[in-house]
Amino acid sequence: xxxxxxxxxxxxxxxxxxxxxxxxxxxxxxxxxxxxxxxxxxxxxxxxxxxxxxxxxxxxxxxxxxxxxxxxxxxxxxxxxxxxxxxxxxxxxxxxxxxxxxxxxxxxxxxxxxxxxxxxxxxxxxxxxxxxxxxxxxxxxxxxxxxxxxxxxxxxxxxxxxxxxxxxxxxxxxxxxxxxxxxxxxxxxxxxxxxxxxxxxxxxxxxxxxxxxxxxxxxxx
Amino acid sequence: xxxxxxxxxxxxxxxxxxxxxxxxxxxxxxxxxxxxxxxxxxxxxxxxxxxxxxxxxxxxxxxxxxxxxxxxxxxxxxxxxxxxxxxxxxxxxxxxxxxxxxxxxxxxxxxxxxxxxxxxxxxxxxxxxxxxxxxxxxxxxxxxxxxxxxxxxxxxxxxxxxxxxxxxxxxxxxxxxxxxxxxxxxxxxxxxxxxxxxxxxxxxxxxxxxxxxxxxxxxxxxxxxxxxxxxxxxxxxxxxxxxxxxxx
Ligand code: HEM
Ligand code: FES
Numbered sequence: 001x002x003x004x005x006x007x008x009x010x011x012x013x014x015x016x017x018x019x020x021x022x023x024x025x026x027x028x029x030x031x032x033x034x035x036x037x038x039x040x041x042x043x044x045x046x047x048x049x050x051x052x053x054x055x056x057x058x059x060x061x062x063x064x065x066x067x068x069x070x071x072x073x074x075x076x077x078x079x080x081x082x083x084x085x086x087x088x089x090x091x092x093x094x095x096x097x098x099x100x101x102x103x104x105x106x107x108x109x110x111x112x113x114x115x116x117x118x119x120x121x122x123x124x125x126x127x128x129x130x131x132x133x134x135x136x137x138x139x140x141x142x143x144x145x146x147x148x149x150x151x152x153x154x155x156x157x158x159x160x161x162x163x164x165x166x167x168x169x170x171x172x173x174x175x176x177x178x179x180x181x182x183x184x185x186x187x188x189x190x191x192x193x194x195x196x197x198x199x200x201x202x203x204x205x206x207x208x209x210x211x212x213x214x215x216x217x218x219x220x221x
Numbered sequence: 222x223x224x225x226x227x228x229x230x231x232x233x234x235x236x237x238x239x240x241x242x243x244x245x246x247x248x249x250x251x252x253x254x255x256x257x258x259x260x261x262x263x264x265x266x267x268x269x270x271x272x273x274x275x276x277x278x279x280x281x282x283x284x285x286x287x288x289x290x291x292x293x294x295x296x297x298x299x300x301x302x303x304x305x306x307x308x309x310x311x312x313x314x315x316x317x318x319x320x321x322x323x324x325x326x327x328x329x330x331x332x333x334x335x336x337x338x339x340x341x342x343x344x345x346x347x348x349x350x351x352x353x354x355x356x357x358x359x360x361x362x363x364x365x366x367x368x369x370x371x372x373x374x375x376x377x378x379x380x381x382x383x384x385x386x387x388x389x390x391x392x393x394x395x396x397x398x399x400x401x402x403x404x405x406x407x408x409x410x411x412x413x414x415x416x417x418x419x420x421x422x423x424x425x426x427x428x429x430x431x432x433x434x435x436x437x438x439x440x441x442x443x444x445x446x447x448x449x450x451x452x453x454x455x456x457x458x459x460x461x462x463x464x465x466x467x468x469x
Contacts (some may be wrong), residue, residue, distance in 0.1 A: 006424055006425060006428070006461075007394075007424045007425075008458055008462075009461075011434060011435065011458075012458075012462070075436070078392075078428075078433055078434060079391070079392035079393070079394070079433035079434055079436065080392075081431075082325060082326045082327065082393035082432055082433030083324065083390070083391060083433060084326050085324050086324075087293050087319075087324060088227070088229075088240055088319050089292050089293035089319040090293045091293030092391075092440060093294065093389075093440060093443035094438065094440050095391060095439070099437070099438050100391060173437075177436070177437040180437045180454065180458070181437065181458055182458065183457075183458035183459030183461075183462060185451075185452060185455035186452045187450055190452065190455075
């Protein structure tokens with residue numbers, strides 16, 4: 001059961017890793033929101049005082065990502081092979097745009113993640129504002145300035161908004177799908193789960209976008 | 222009414238196949254879709270051409286034999302209706318219809334609109350049954366089944382195995398079919414005994430037959446002529462998780 005090959009087993013791997021990643025998405029924006037109160041540097045400094053939590057979390061996320069991408073690709077290839085010929089006329093009655101493009105929004109999120117890590121974790125894309133080498137007045141890594149200076153560039157803010165839209169679409173299908181995969185649905189709960197998933201996805205998109213937009217608009221400086 | 226048809230013609234499983242245009246003239250709105258094709262076929266026979274091959278049997282919506290894709294939708298535009306029960310009054314004069322076979326790797330085309338749905342039989346053979354000791358007929362009412370459970374089992378048992386779910390699924394997955402069979406039996410005391418082995422064997426056979434995995438798009442539910450709900454897919458998933466947890 002650790003490396004499932006069955007139809008349902010593979011989907012459960014997708015659901016569990018997807019939900020772990022989605023929980024991280026929630027945790028990440030909650031923490032990042034300290035930027036609105038000019039408390040980002042304090043938050044990050046406090047977080048790094050918990051190395052077990054930080055490194056444990058990173059390990060779990062890495063594993064979740066590796067398995068999610070692996071099984072997502074396997075599923076996509078198998079599903080593609082099971083439907084070799086398209087119809088001359090294709091009409092979808094219930095399948096959503098988000099659901100049908102799960103693999104592509106997933107790839108977009110994956111590529112974005114590499115850039116995001118290079119930018120803010122490894123801090124190699126713009127050494128002039130790298131927080132690790134530019135402490136603030138209290139001697140803490142100046143994450144706040146790094147973020148604000150980065151998002152002032154409209155191109156970078158644009159990349160974030162587009163990538164967040166891809167993540168939002170991914171979750172639009174992903175949240176409801178993961179609960180169905182766990183079997184946590186019946187006729188009454190399915191529409192509720194779908195609606196809740198949609199609301200959460202849109203809220204996360206808006207919440208995340210608020211940071212680059214507030215900086216571009218000059219509200220946050 | 223008059224219609225323009227684009228019908229998939231394919232001589233055999235080896236022939237690549239193509240869409241051929243036909244005119245269906247003087248069709249009565251009271252005809253069923255299959256009767257409309259019968260009329261077209263009579264015209265073809267008179268002209269000495271090969272008639273369009275398609276499946277049908279009961280023509281009253283209960284056997285699951287008929288099924289074609291009309292303008293991209295298996296069994297055509299009406300909800301919860303088999304193709305044999307779809308009447309021409311639901312189309313408009315001068316409509317253009319694209320008529321194609323159910324498509325999936327596991328459903329190879331035999332000829333024209335006829336596909337081989339033997340893969341469904343293989344899934345049933347792998348576990349879609351209960352084992353009983355033969356002998357005397359059990360006394361009536363020795364096995365009481367709560368009404369609630371019986372209703373759910375009957376809802377699942379409505380599946381006629383036509384394959385529209387596979388045809389509609391972007392992944393060519395047989396999850397709705399398999400889920401209906403698994404749920405139907407798992408709701409009843411006679412079926413509970415082998416439930417764990419059944420769900421594992423049937424989902425395994427599904428993959429072996431070349432069906433895809435479920436991505437929870439729910440296209441299957443939208444086209445099912447019997448209105449089988451995707452809640453049964455959730456039930457299959459639960460049954461599978463239960464089977465894995467108990468190590469069967
Ligand atoms: C933080 C990033 C991500 C989150 C939060 C996330 C979340 C989810 C969730 C919750 C699901 C639903 C699981 C299910 O259907 O049961 C899902 C499905 C999926 N994800 Fe992701 N995902 C992320 C990144 C990615 C990446 C980088 C890929 C690239 C390969 C990807 C590819 C897929 C695919 C293909 C599916 C659908 C699988 C299917 O066909 O059923 N995801 N994701
Ligand atoms: S021919 Fe029997 S269901 Fe249509």
